[in-house]
Amino acid sequence: NEINSKQMTYSAAAIYGWKKSDNLMWGIGAARTYRLGELIYVPVFMYNRTFNPKWGLEVLLPSRAAVRRNFGTTSMLLLGYELEGNTYYLGENSGYLRRGEIKPRISYERQIKNFIWLSAQAGIRVNGRFNVFSTQNPAKNELAIISNTLQNPFYFNISLNLVSP
Numbered sequence: 001n002e003i004n005s006k007q008m009t010y011s012a013a014a015i016y017g018w019k020k021s022d023n024l025m026w027g028i029g030a031a032r033t034y035r036l037g038e039l040i041y042v043p044v045f046m047y048n049r050t051f052n053p054k055w056g057l058e059v060l061l062p063s064r065a066a067v068r069r070n071f072g073t074t075s076m077l078l079l080g081y082e083l084e085g086n087t088y089y090l091g092e093n094s095g096y097l098r099r100g101e102i103k104p105r106i107s108y109e110r111q112i113k114n115f116i117w118l119s120a121q122a123g124i125r126v127n128g129r130f131n132v133f134s135t136q137n138p139a140k141n142e143l144a145i146i147s148n149t150l151q152n153p154f155y156f157n158i159s160l161n162l163v164s165p
Contacts, residue, residue: 006136007089009034015046023050035063036100037085037129039137066107074111081105085128087136095145096136100128103155115165121157 011034017027027046032039042062050056056068058078066080085100105123112118131144 009039009087009136013044015044017046023056024048031063033063034086035083036102037087037098038100039087076109078107078109079105089136090132095132095134097130097132099130102126102128109161111163112160115163117161117163119157119159119161121159122155124152124154126152 011032013029013031013033015027015029017025017029019025025046025048029044029046031042031044033042034040044063045059045061047057047059047061050068050070054070056070057066058068058080059065062083064080064082066078069077069079071077081102081104083100083102085098088097088099090097103123103125105121107119107121109117109119127148127150130148130150132146133142133144135142
């Protein structure tokens with residue numbers, strides 16, 4: 001009904017980088033994030049490199065990294081991982097759900113028309129945490145109100161993406 005500060009999380013990252021050529025970009029910075037379900041401040045390192053027309057890397061450590069295999073200019077295959085997560089307010093007398101997972105995955109992306117791309121992704125969701133706490137940022141020794149023992153399911157995702165030229 002009403003949005004208040006208990007319901008809000010915000011993340012930010014600042015990266016200062018260099019584009020040495022069309023085949024090499026890198027940068028360093030810092031991030032405030034809820035990856036893996038808790039508020040953390042981490043240094044970040046970005047490195048995008050195309051070694052030749054077929055192979056490259058797309059890295060934003062510690063959040064994600066992938067080896068890229070290009071099949072021309074309109075399709076690519078990526079093999080890598082991504083860290084995901086956030087904290088969700090569940091309401092008065094309910095607490096905060098802290099969710100975090102690591103997703104090793106493979107993705108295939110193909111241009112459909114101009115700036116519209118189709119992406120198909122498959123992988124496994126490795127559960128890091130999926131617990132409820134009474135506060136958004138609990139102390140290290142605070143016990144969870146609800147603890148889960150989720151398994152690590154396989155997943156599949158299809159999406160349409162708008163990609164700038």
